[in-house]
Amino acid sequence: MSTTDVAETTAPILHLRGPILLGAEEEQGGAWVVGGRIHHEKPELPAGAEIREMDGFVIPGLADLHCHLGIADGGGGTTLAEAREQALVDRDSGVLLIRDAGSIIDNSPLQQQGDLPRLIRCGRHLARTRRYLIGYADELEPEDLPAAVTREAGRGDGWVKLVGDWIDRGVGDLTPCWEAQDFVAAADAAHAAGARITTHTFDEETLPLVLDAGFDCLEHATGLTDETIRRVAAAGIPVVTTLVNVDEFETYASQGEKKFPAYAAHMRRLRAGRYDRTRDAHDAGVPLLAGTDSGGVLGHGIIHDELDELDAAGLSATEILEAAAWAPRRFLGAPGLEDGAPADLIVVPADPREDHRILRERSHVVLGGRVVA
Known part of the structure; x- marks a missing residue:
C-alpha cells in the first residue's frame, strides 16, 4: 500500500461548508471529504463517524x-x-x-x-x-x-x-x-x-x-x-x-x-x-x-x-x-476540485476573487484529505 493509499484510508471526514471555487466562474455551496477525496454530494457515512466542519472559501492547492x-x-x-x-x-x-x-x-x-x-x-x-x-x-x-x-x-x-x-x-x-x-x-x-x-x-x-x-x-x-x-x-x-x-x-x-x-x-x-x-x-x-x-x-x-x-x-x-x-x-493534467478528486485544497476566510492577499490567511491546508497546516 502506498503512502497516498494509507492517507486516504485514515483521513478524517471533512464537511466543507464552502463555497467551493471550481473555477473563475464556477462554484458550489459545499462539499465533503471522505477517504481523502472530494465528494460534491454527501456520501453515505459510517455510523457514528466523527465529522470536522470547515467554514470558508475553498480553492485547489x-x-x-x-x-x-x-x-x-x-x-x-x-x-x-x-x-x-x-x-x-x-x-x-x-x-x-x-x-x-x-x-x-x-x-x-x-x-x-x-x-x-x-x-x-x-x-x-x-x-x-x-x-x-x-x-x-x-x-x-x-x-x-x-x-x-x-x-x-x-x-x-x-x-x-x-x-x-x-x-x-x-x-x-x-x-x-x-x-x-x-x-x-x-x-x-x-x-x-x-x-x-x-x-x-x-x-x-x-x-x-x-x-x-x-x-x-x-x-x-x-x-x-x-x-x-x-x-x-x-x-x-x-x-x-x-x-x-x-x-x-x-x-x-x-x-x-x-x-x-x-x-x-x-x-x-x-x-x-x-x-x-x-x-x-x-x-x-x-x-x-x-x-x-x-x-x-x-x-x-x-x-x-x-x-x-x-x-x-x-x-x-x-x-x-x-x-x-x-x-x-x-x-x-492534475486534478482540481472535481467530484472524486484527491482533496488537495486550501480554505481561506474571505473570497480570494476579490483580493488575492487573503490567500496568505489560510485557515486550513488539506492534502490528500488530511489537514496538514
Whole structure:
C-alpha cells in the first residue's frame, strides 16, 4: 500500500461548508471529504463517524510551476532530507502542486511521501558547456543534446528543461546558447520520447528560435516583444512568470557590470519592463502560470510574493487565482476540485476573487484529505 493509499484510508471526514471555487466562474455551496477525496454530494457515512466542519472559501492547492527541490541556498545539491524540508515550507504556504524545473539531486523519492505536495519533475537542467550556473546543469555540446534530452525525458515525469540562453562572455551579453537546428533537435527528441520541453529564456533572440522549434512552455520569457507575444498567444504556449526572480536582475547586473557592461544594461532593461511585458502578454491571451524559481538564489515558500508581483503587473484577483490554482492544474493534467478528486485544497476566510492577499490567511491546508497546516 502506498503512502497516498494509507492517507486516504485514515483521513478524517471533512464537511466543507464552502463555497467551493471550481473555477473563475464556477462554484458550489459545499462539499465533503471522505477517504481523502472530494465528494460534491454527501456520501453515505459510517455510523457514528466523527465529522470536522470547515467554514470558508475553498480553492485547489496553489501551484508553483518553476521550483527547484534539492538545490541549496547559494547553489549545490542538498540531501534528500533537506529537499523534503524545502517541500514542507512550500506546502505550508499553500502550494500543493509543484513542477520541479530542474534539480541537482534525484528528488523522485519525495513523490512517495504522502505529506508532501504533488511533484512533477523535469529531471536535471540541460545547458551548453560553460553557459550556466556552475554545478547546476548537465553541460554538453550540440551533438550530444538529442541523446541528453531523451535521457532526461526518461528520468523526469514527462518534462525536459533546456537552458536556452545565458551570458556569452565572449560577446559580453545574453545570447542564445544553441543554433536554430539544435532547438529543433531538442524539441523533436523530447516529443519522440513522449515528453514536453520547456526552456529558460531571458533574451529576445531566443524566443523566435524556440517557437519555430515547437517548444511547449516558456520559463521567465523576459525577452518577449510585441511580435513574439502575438506568436506565443496564437500558439497557446504558457509563460511561467517568475517575477520574483526577475526582480533580482538588478543584483545580477551589479555583479557583472564591471566586466560586462552591455549585459548589465540589458538585464536592467528587462527588469524595468517586467510588468508591462507581463500585462501585455496577458492582455494578448498568453496563458500565464505562477512560478517562483525557489531553490538556489531564492528561498522556498514565496508563492505569495509572486502573486503580489502579478498584482503589480495589473492582473485582477481572479486572474491571479487562474494563474496560481486553476490553469496550472489543467496544463499539467492534475486534478482540481472535481467530484472524486484527491482533496488537495486550501480554505481561506474571505473570497480570494476579490483580493488575492487573503490567500496568505489560510485557515486550513488539506492534502490528500488530511489537514496538514
